[in-house]
Amino acid sequence: MLVGGRRRLGRALAEDLAGDHDLVLTSSRPWEGEDWLAGLSRKAQIRTLHWDAERPELVSRMMADLEALDTAGVVISGAVIVAGTFPEAPLGSWTAEGLEATWRINLAFPLLCAQALAPRLAEGACLQFLLDTSIHQPWLKRLPYSAAKGGLASVIPGLAQSLAPRVRVVGHALGAILPVEGSDEAFLAERTLLKRLGEPADLCRAVRYAADSPFLTGEILTLDGGRRWI
Template sequence: MNTVQKVAIVTGASRGIGAALVPAYRELGYAVTATARSLEESSDPDVLTVSGDVAEPGVGARIVDATLSRFGRIDTLVNNAGVFVAKPFTEYTDEDYDLVTGVNLRGFFETSRSAVAAMLSRDGGGHVVNLSTSLVDHASSQAPSALASLTKGGLNAVTRALAIEYAARGIRVNTVALGVIRTPMHPPETYEGLAASHPLGRMGEIDDVVNAIVYLENAPFVTGETLHVDGGQSAGR
């Protein structure tokens, strides 16, 4: 009987979707490294907390190194950390660009590069899950967000590229593209208007996203997929 405990890394784990993914992976039997810019140490010996901003050079590698030192392996990386800044294109500043690309692209690149290298160092493969947005496929004049499309669209594309590059080594790569999810980033007074943007007539819940990621974790024949969790938004209106 194989008793090796699998290990997942969840970025952006201090609140919202990331915070909910930590107990979800524990329920699957995984040890978890939870990372964010700031978070409290866990009392669970199978949860390692690592503070750090994935936008900063070297932080992604440090998270992976800490995970290997504590648990000895990495099976899954969930690139949940992300930044969304909605503005008309010409109003974006250089600071906006650095912020969004830093988290959404550098954070993905550095953490994934180190995590995939760790997966390749042993037999058994692994899984990378990225968080994207349905705005990449279904742009909206009500939510101008070119930097989200620029960065998250890149994640959709690299998901397919890495899935093919590493399929023969047993490493799967998938993306979950979200509609508007009820998280702390949205004030309650906006809920009614945001719900109307989805054909199903409601906002997504954190559990909708967690369930989708758990599905992908338990779907070994699925790779290179962008799974839309958006209430039908990407299909049309």
Template sequence: MSVDEVILVTGAAKGIGLATVKRLAAQGASVILNVHHEIEAADWQALTAEYPRLTQLVGDVSDDQTAADLIETVMTNFGRLDGLVNNAGVTHDQLLTRLHAEDFMSVIQTNLLGTFNMTKYALKVMQRQRQGAIVNVASVVGLHGNIGQANYAASKAGIIGLTKTTAKEAARRQVRCNAVAPGMITTAMTAQLNDRVTAAALSDIPLKRFGTPDEIAQAIDFLLHQPYLTGQVLTVDGGMTI
């Protein structure tokens, strides 16, 4: 990694996004955190005390104009964009026959449309630079489906297709695009699972534990900086999908 890198991470307030921010910032990058709601002042002060090269931008990536404005702000302030991590995501789990259309679309809009919006505007910049890397956060659910997550699985499967298409289109200008597909990771989402669901999930994982946000951040870092890797989906799931 070059210490003058500029990297934008969406969904960066907590979990995988925040772990990725910290990892990249610790290596000297200027990292822009896109968040849906402003981080609490005390938390932001503590974060920037440890990692002074952070910038916070509030905005909903599912809105096209907001996505354009986010990229424009980065370019105005930094003059370049070396990396984009599309991590913003939500869930609204329900069995397919009970899932309302608006709840299906709300997940698609944040997860898939948001990734598309940010990729579109970042790619225009990176193609002009003739360098850059995009990492999309997908999920093993997008590869194999999951009961009660039709909307989430559809959004993540869409991200995988978007990743591969972006990689093919972007390669001619030396821009790369890859995806990471986490399995069961210890985040606020998995903290809501009851003991029965947690035990069932652990029984399917050969390593017999959930992953950590830091372990996914490590994979994202790798995908951002491996110069001959594009169009790939890196599954990080403790062996769950073997």
């Protein structure tokens, strides 16, 4: 299951995993008009859900959808929570509404998803979270976002303890993979030891590694090309 499996890294993960997995994908918007799903459906069974973090009925919607999957005989063998935003908000521009929105999408929503998914995951499943290298070096122009990701990172070992031994929990602290439009890609690449940007394939390999490593839990894997050592 991919929570946020519609755009950018979520879509890249979906396209990779559909080669050998049936998938349940969620999005904050309705799925009509997503023609790329037709290609996935030729390789795997694809189910889509509409989970919008802005809706007051989110939790009841999640529980109803998961109950319907269970009734349909769907076994969730693993889940990756991809959903998030990357808002620029330097000191001096903060508002109560803006902070709440950033933390709702990047912290509260992943936690609510984990709470809903945990009892539905198969024994031995891995629950994975996409984080950010800002947990090591905060983005000064995105401090509220960095705070949200840092909060989520702090929950990883606690969730691992709470869900052990039935479910494992792993985080991925990502560097520059599919940078936002307008980014200085040459500068970002130079700010790594490997002198390159990450690729979606780097994340796909890490997600598969975590899913296939039954003795791995409570850890955060960093995929940043060594950025934090510069």
